[in-house]
Amino acid sequence: MTPPPPARPGDPIEAVDTPALLLDLDAFEANLHAVHAFVAACGGRVRAHGKAHKCPEIARRQVAAGAVGLCCQKVGEAEVFVRAGIRDVLVSNVIVGESKARRLAALARGARIGVCVDSPLQVAQLGAAARDAQAPLELLIEIDTGMMRCGVRDTSEALELARAIDTHRPWLSLRGLQAYQGRAQHLRSPEERADAIARAGARVALFRAALEAAGHRCAEVTGGGTGTYPLELAGGAWTEVQPGSYVLMDADYAANLPAHGAPALRQALEVLCTVITARDTHAVLDGGLKAFAVDSGLPVLPGSGWRVRGLSDEHAVIVPGDDARALAVGDKLRSVPGHCDPTVNLHDWIVAHRGGRVEQAWPIEARGALF
Amino acid sequence: MTPPPPARPGDPIEAVDTPALLLDLDAFEANLHAVHAFVAACGGRVRAHGKAHKCPEIARRQVAAGAVGLCCQKVGEAEVFVRAGIRDVLVSNVIVGESKARRLAALARGARIGVCVDSPLQVAQLGAAARDAQAPLELLIEIDTGMMRCGVRDTSEALELARAIDTHRPWLSLRGLQAYQGRAQHLRSPEERADAIARAGARVALFRAALEAAGHRCAEVTGGGTGTYPLELAGGAWTEVQPGSYVLMDADYAANLPAHGAPALRQALEVLCTVITARDTHAVLDGGLKAFAVDSGLPVLPGSGWRVRGLSDEHAVIVPGDDARALAVGDKLRSVPGHCDPTVNLHDWIVAHRGGRVEQAWPIEARGALF
The missing domain is CATH 2.40.37.20 (D-serine dehydratase-like domain)
Structure with a gap:
């Protein structure tokens, strides 16, 4: 078909x-290397977002150019990327349903798989699936950075999820936080974007402190996109960034005024x-x-x-x-x-x-x- | 994939x-039979538009319920429908390019294939492809009904195309006119829709008269959609109608006020x-x-x-x-x-x-x- x-x-x-x-390879390669070099110089890591291109060949080139792995939004995307040889895939989204949890756990037999949660039902479904598959899943608690979309809204919810994850050891573990401010990506002025990411960063610090005070380690904080990744890196709250559009670009991103220091x-x-x-x-x-x-x-x-x-x-x-x-x-x-x-x-x-x-x-x- | x-x-x-x-089969079947019965009672024929559903199973059910065949907008769609057993397919769109013409002519070896034209280049490409494939293509001259999109705008252009088609006999023949008023489909009031289709009908009559006066027969005039098909039938200028959304429906069509006599x-x-x-x-x-x-x-x-x-x-x-x-x-x-x-x-x-x-x-x- x-x-x-x-x-x-x-x-x-x-x-x-x-x-x-059409993909202009000269432009693609210039964007790829410029962003990866910029992120490395900031001491961060790129987890390239595969939702933008959905293309294994692009994913392989991103990993070859230094990305620690891919992220994506759907279990079906993760299946494609793992099948294509990507060994580290994060579903940077909450997923619901036993069937999806089982498919994801099956992938974890052959790759490092992360996924986000923001409710106890998701933890329960993922825990049962990982145990049945005898394959470990690494969970990130998604926090609401101000988008009013998915994500926990207060630290008590995050602590409840961290405790729930602990009850599924060794099949589930807490990798850290997913913190994405999607609305900030398309704010036109660098000042507006910086303000939105500063507020998201303060939320990250609050959640991280609450989790760590309760003995839950957050090894990774991941998020950010093509419109804001230099800001997440500069703020120091994030350990990896998730740009996707950077290798392709579009008219909407082109209308953003350039952000501080980021490569054109x-x-x-x-x-x-x-x-x-x-x-x-x-x-x-x-x-x-x-x-x-x-x-x-x-x-x-x-x-x-x-x-x-x-x-x-x-x-x-x-x-x-x-x-x-x-x-x-x-x-x-x-x-x-x-x-x-x-x-x-x-x-x-x-x-x-x-x-x-x-x-x-x-x-x-x-x-x-x-x- | x-x-x-x-x-x-x-x-x-x-x-x-x-x-x-999801497709609610009770609603699908009710829509299918109600529209086909209405069109038959008006003395017209349904050529169901496959661009709406792109699904061979739905196409087969439309033909089983009396549709004379399918129409579609792309050569690739026609390939799918012919492969699925539909024996009469019209590409209700102008197509440009030698590769597309060759693919279409290849389909004509096993099915009755129609396609629209509005410029001499298209006729030349289709004529060469049909001759090379030794398979006949039936052409419809698309007329601009007031949409300002594709279609010839005056009768001299139509006559030029009809003469060009004649030069490619027996591999090309003129089936008639394609006359679709797409903007009228979504006009909310029946009166506005009726006015737009009455004006399109006057255009059809003008072009048909000019072609027939010059000895070119127009056996079919095809067009119309879910929003207007009773009007094309009532006007008498069209021989077949091309509804597509009628078997599915959507929020935009549901906002149309009901048209005269058409089934809900x-x-x-x-x-x-x-x-x-x-x-x-x-x-x-x-x-x-x-x-x-x-x-x-x-x-x-x-x-x-x-x-x-x-x-x-x-x-x-x-x-x-x-x-x-x-x-x-x-x-x-x-x-x-x-x-x-x-x-x-x-x-x-x-x-x-x-x-x-x-x-x-x-x-x-x-x-x-x-x-």
């Missing part, structure tokens, strides 16, 4: 069938489309809502002089600006999606290219790994 | 792993999610932007008293109203997506159920068939 790849090695970019995801990131991800109708008033591309996620805005068409007016299921209607270049039926146009993660999730292949040629089409194996 | 199904036959709904698409449609499609975090202020479901398309609004939670505050990649944060029922971690909640087509495209399986039990999980084989 996987569609065939849209390109073959050696093809010129213009021969890629459309719509297709290049746009590595694009969607290639073909002009299927061309008029003096507008043109139509062959990619719509099934090729682009629009939750963070419409795609943009850098350097073309054209602007996306709107998307329908399979079409993008684009309109020319004053400096628009002429477009004819059959022309191919590159675009930058508003939000990389859910856009990548719409595609089965990402076409890695360099110097105008396709190097390889990589399968996005964890695409659709929803549960 | 296809994730395993989220349920087995006989499972209670509560055992379905989440997030998962039931909500057959839902997304099942699990509560992973529960607070007095909010709860969190395990489905986000990768489980729901949000281009036509957030999902709704009928009968629960809860409202979706927002979605992030893998989470829906929901907030209680005054009459909200209590929710605990592990509870499962049904929701109705804003827009069915791109939501279905996020899932690999649709769980068909009746009487509280799973009958079967059907693969959404054309999911991700982007090109």
Whole structure:
């Protein structure tokens, strides 16, 4: 049921069938090495977030470039990454359900597996599954950093979970805290982001102190994303950071004003489309809502002089600006999606290219790994 | 690379792993038979739109219930439907590129294949491909009905295309016109929809008259969708209609005021999610932007008293109203997506159920068939 790849090695970019995801390898590698070097210089570790790319080949390159492992949001993603040879995977999300707990415990037979919890039911399900599989799971207590989403909200809840984890020794152990401030990633000004992460850091310190005072060790505090990772590192409360979009980038992240000291990131991800109708008033591309996620805005068409007016299921209607270049039926146009993660999730292949040629089409194996 | 199904036959709904698409078979069958009977009573034919469901099992049931065939938007979708045994498939979209033309012509060796054109380049590519494959393709000239998307805009363009098609005999022939007014589908009042379709009908009559006056026969005029199909039938200009959402339905279509005489449609499609975090202020479901398309609004939670505050990649944060029922971690909640087509495209399986039990999980084989 996987569609065939849209390109073959050696093809010129213009021969890629459309719509297709493109990955500029020069930009990808520059982002990868710049962020990993920056994090290392800060004394931190990168746990690369696989939810952004869902692609084993990218995951392997992240580990080869120094990431301690991957994180992901779904058990199905963890299955793909472990199968692809990643030996250290954290599900940076709370999961609920006996079936999911059993699948995760099965992975722990062959890899180091972490997972987050914020309620006693999750601990009970994971404990039973780990014992049945005779495979250890390392748990992180997720704390609510101010997002009002998942995570415990006061230290008494965290202490209750830590005690519950202890009752499942040796199959469960406490690795530490998951502390992610997702809303801060997209605050435009560095000052706003710094303020949000400073407050999250104070929460981390509070929870860590309460747990350690009760004899529970927090070896790791993990969290942070592409928009804030230098701030988590500078604050000193986090031991590892979880950037994901940094290797791809998107129009929404590009709108963030640069953060203090972080390397500038290049746009590595694009969607290639073909002009299927061309008029003096507008043109139509062959990619719509099934090729682009629009939750963070419409795609943009850098350097073309054209602007996306709107998307329908399979079409993008684009309109020319004053400096628009002429477009004819059959022309191919590159675009930058508003939000990389859910856009990548719409595609089965990402076409890695360099110097105008396709190097390889990589399968996005964890695409659709929803549960 | 296809994730395993989220349920087995006989499972209670509560055992379905989440997030998962559910199809209420009673509602699906009621919608299917009501619309097909209505169209037949009007003297028209249903060509069911497979872009909505992308599912061979649903396609086969539509043909068994009287549909003359399927339509779809992509060559990759046509490949899936032909492989599944559908003998009459129309790509109700213009396609560009030699590779796509060749793939389509290959399908025409074993099925009746139609496709739309609005420019001479498309005719040339399809003509060459059909000749090389020694397989006939039937072409429909797409006309712009007022959407300002694809489609020819004046009769001289249509006549030029009809003459171009003639030069590729016997491998290309003109079947007629594709005339779809997509914007009209979601106009809320029946009067607005009727006005838009009346204007589209006048355009159809104009183009048809011009083509027939020049000796080009238009055996079929096809178009229309779930929001307007009674209007296309009543106007007399269309011979077949292309509803797709009618078997599934979504929150956006449910907001349309009923059209003259059309059967009321039931909500057959839902997304099942699990509560992973529960607070007095909010709860969190395990489905986000990768489980729901949000281009036509957030999902709704009928009968629960809860409202979706927002979605992030893998989470829906929901907030209680005054009459909200209590929710605990592990509870499962049904929701109705804003827009069915791109939501279905996020899932690999649709769980068909009746009487509280799973009958079967059907693969959404054309999911991700982007090109």
